[in-house]
Amino acid sequence: RSAGIIGAAFWRGQSRLGVHEGPDRIRSSGLLERLKQQGCAVKDYGNLVFDDVDESSVGLLKSVAAVGGANRRLSEAMKAVKMDGHTAVMLGGDHSLAIGSIHGHSAAVGELSVVWVDAHADINTPLTTYTGNFHGQPMSFLLHELHSKVPVLPNFSWVKPCLSAKDLVYIGLRDVDPAEHYILKMLGVKVFSISEVDRLGVARVMEETCDYLTTRGKKPVHLSYDIDAIDPSVTPATGTPVVGGLTYREGVYITEHLSQTGLLSAVDLVEVNPQLGKTEADVQSTVNTAVDLLLGCFRRLREGNHPTDYT
Numbered sequence: 387r388s389a390g391i392i393g394a395a396f397w398r399g400q401s402r403l404g405v406h407e408g409p410d411r412i413r414s415s416g417l418l419e420r421l422k423q424q425g426c427a428v429k430d431y432g433n434l435v436f437d438d439v440d441e442s443s444v445g446l447l448k449s450v451a452a453v454g455g456a457n458r459r460l461s462e463a464m465k466a467v468k469m470d471g472h473t474a475v476m477l478g479g480d481h482s483l484a485i486g487s488i489h490g491h492s493a494a495v496g497e498l499s500v501v502w503v504d505a506h507a508d509i510n511t512p513l514t515t516y517t518g519n520f521h522g523q524p525m526s527f528l529l530h531e532l533h534s535k536v537p538v539l540p541n542f543s544w545v546k547p548c549l550s551a552k553d554l555v556y557i558g559l560r561d562v563d564p565a566e567h568y569i570l571k572m573l574g575v576k577v578f579s580i581s582e583v584d585r586l587g588v589a590r591v592m593e594e595t596c597d598y599l600t601t602r603g604k605k606p607v608h609l610s611y612d613i614d615a616i617d618p619s620v621t622p623a624t625g626t627p628v629v630g631g632l633t634y635r636e637g638v639y640i641t642e643h644l645s646q647t648g649l650l651s652a653v654d655l656v657e658v659n660p661q662l663g664k665t666e667a668d669v670q671s672t673v674n675t676a677v678d679l680l681l682g683c684f685r686r687l688r689e690g691n692h693p694t695d696y697t
């Protein structure tokens with residue numbers, strides 16, 4: 387196994403400063419060293435450099451051209467990392483970056499499935515958003531079924547929908563806007579909200595998620611992990627915290643399970659905002675959890691691990 391790391395220090399999909407510090411803070415907490423310690427080859431592609439574009443709004447929509455341009459750059463980088471044969475790791479930055487991450491992943495592998503772990507559905511269209519923040523809209527640019535609902539926007543013409551609603555599963559939803567809820571119901575998207583996690587337990591949720599995604603053939607899996615899926619008591623340093631989230635254990639179980647399917651092809655870890663922790667301990671707890679989630683994606687098991695060369 388090998389990991390190709392991309393830093394996307396981008397914050398203009400939302401308005402709270404600091405989320406651009408996520409990539410370097412996650413690196414400085416030892417992600418690469420710990421991946422290597424567990425037998426994973428690692429290539430760090432560094433942080434993307436984003437062109438300065440005008441951050442003007444289009445109506446309610448904030449920093450449209452900047453979001454479009456950053457995601458185009460990320461899409462190119464993701465495609466290159468996948469063409470190099472790595473499992474891609476995109477460190478955010480805000481969740482608008484899933485546009486470029488999933489688009490670039492699909493450019494390399496073709497059809498894929500997406501597991502979206504988040505308190506939020508991030509499936510507003512530019513016409514249903516009430517905040518204008520693009521980190522609440524990425525899914526609308528990616529789904530074939532919503533293409534006709536997305537207006538032409540500056541610096542977005544490169545985006546081609548690349549995901550079918552039946553190849554998408556949500557886990558952890560607990561703060562979904564009415565328009566998003568309507569879209570999810572209309573498209574029949576598979577959703578395991580926090581209520582289903584409570585009702586079924588995380589093991590059954592993961593079994594059903596994998597059965598659901600593999601009934602039409604085993605496609606590469608893109609895991610898009612928003613740190614705010616985890617309960618704010620564990621990961622407070624994030625821009626849109628919502629009470630009643632996943633426990634640390636549930637969060638890591640999700641990554642352990644997906645890692646063992648052998649289908650995990652790319653991971654986003656987004657919305658870590660080091661400036662939003664009340665204390666340094668808050669920030670460290672958030673970042674440590676992000677690191678542990680990523681290690682779980684690369685076959686780390688909580689039962690213990692040893693190098694495979696003396697199995």
Ligand SMILES: N[C@@H](CC/C=C/[B-](O)(O)O)C(=O)O
Binds near residue numbers: 504510523
């Ligand atoms: N639904 C809200 C919240 C969006 C949350 C985005 B996040 O999941 O990436 O944190 C909006 O549209 O602004």
Ligand SMILES: [Mn+2]
Binds near residue numbers: 481506508612657
């Ligand atoms: Mn999100």
Ligand SMILES: [Mn+2]
Binds near residue numbers: 504612615657
């Ligand atoms: Mn979220």
